[in-house]
Amino acid sequence: MKNRNLLTLLTAFWLKLWVSIKYFFKKYSVKGLIYLFLIFFTVIAIYPILNVFTMSIRPGDKLLSTSLAVIPDNWTFQQYVNLFTKTDFLNWIVNSLVVSLTVTFTGVVLASTAGYAISRFNFVGKKMSMLGLMGTQMFPATMLLLPMYIMLIKLELINSYLGIIIIYSATALPFCVWQMKGFYDTIPFSLEESARIDGCNRWQAFYVIILPLAAPALVITALFSFMTAWSEYIVAAQILQDTNLYTLPLGLKSFESNLSTEWGLYAAASLVVSIPVVILFVILSKWLVSGLTLGSVKG
Numbered sequence: 001m002k003n004r005n006l007l008t009l010l011t012a013f014w015l016k017l018w019v020s021i022k023y024f025f026k027k028y029s030v031k032g033l034i035y036l037f038l039i040f041f042t043v044i045a046i047y048p049i050l051n052v053f054t055m056s057i058r059p060g061d062k063l064l065s066t067s068l069a070v071i072p073d074n075w076t077f078q079q080y081v082n083l084f085t086k087t088d089f090l091n092w093i094v095n096s097l098v099v100s101l102t103v104t105f106t107g108v109v110l111a112s113t114a115g116y117a118i119s120r121f122n123f124v125g126k127k128m129s130m131l132g133l134m135g136t137q138m139f140p141a142t143m144l145l146l147p148m149y150i151m152l153i154k155l156e157l158i159n160s161y162l163g164i165i166i167i168y169s170a171t172a173l174p175f176c177v178w179q180m181k182g183f184y185d186t187i188p189f190s191l192e193e194s195a196r197i198d199g200c201n202r203w204q205a206f207y208v209i210i211l212p213l214a215a216p217a218l219v220i221t222a223l224f225s226f227m228t229a230w231s232e233y234i235v236a237a238q239i240l241q242d243t244n245l246y247t248l249p250l251g252l253k254s255f256e257s258n259l260s261t262e263w264g265l266y267a268a269a270s271l272v273v274s275i276p277v278v279i280l281f282v283i284l285s286k287w288l289v290s291g292l293t294l295g296s297v298k299g
Contacts, residue, residue, distance in 0.1 A: 115180025
C-alpha cells in the first residue's frame, strides 16, 4: 500500500514537472531565441568598437599586436592626451560644430516651412517640385560636386564656412522637406481650422498647433542634417584648403601619410568623434521611430 502511494506521488510529480517544462518552452522558447539572436548581433556590432578602443590605449610600440585582450598589457591613455595637447583636434571640433549646427538649424527652419507649404497649399508646379525633390535622391552628392564647386568659385566662397554650409544644406534639404511634408499630411487639417476659429492667424496656428505635433519629424530632420555635415569628407576635402578651417574628417585624415599612419591617435580620435553622435541618438531616440514611420508612408 505504501509503495503504491509512493508510486502515485512520484507519477504525479513527474507529470506536473513535464507539464511545467512544456509550458515554459511553449511560452518562452521563441522569446529566448529572439534574445539570443539580438545578443549575438550586438556582440558583432560592439566588437569592432572594442577593437578600436584597445588600439587607442595600446603603447606606441604594440599597435600591431595580434592579442585579443580588450585591455592590453601596459595600457595607457597617452594617445588621448596627445590628441588634445599636440594636435589641432579641439579646433577641428569647433569647426565641425559650427558647420554642423548651422546646417542643422538651416535644415530644420527651411524643411519645416517648405514641407508645410507643400502639404497644405496648392500652387502651380507643386507636383513638379515633389518630383524634383524625389529626383535629387536618386543621385549621390558627389555628382553635384563639380557644378557646386564652379558655383562657389564664381561666388568666391571656396575655402570658407559659408561655401561648405551651402553645399551641405542643399544636399540634406530635399530629404528633409519630403520627410516633413509626409508628416504634415498625417496631421488633420481640422486642428488648424479650430485654431483659426479661436482667433489664431495662419502663422500662429502653424507655430502653436502644428509645429509641436511635428516634433518627431523635426527630430529626424535635425539628426539627418547634423549627420550630413558631421561625418562628410569628400566635399570638405575639395572646398576647404586652409588647415585652420579643417573639420573633423579632414583632421583625422591628416593622421594618415604615405610613409606612416598614427593609428593610436586615429583610434582615439575616432572614439571621441563618435561620442556626440551617440549622445544625440540617445537623447532623441524616443522620437526616432515615430518620426521615420509616420513621415514615410505619406506622399
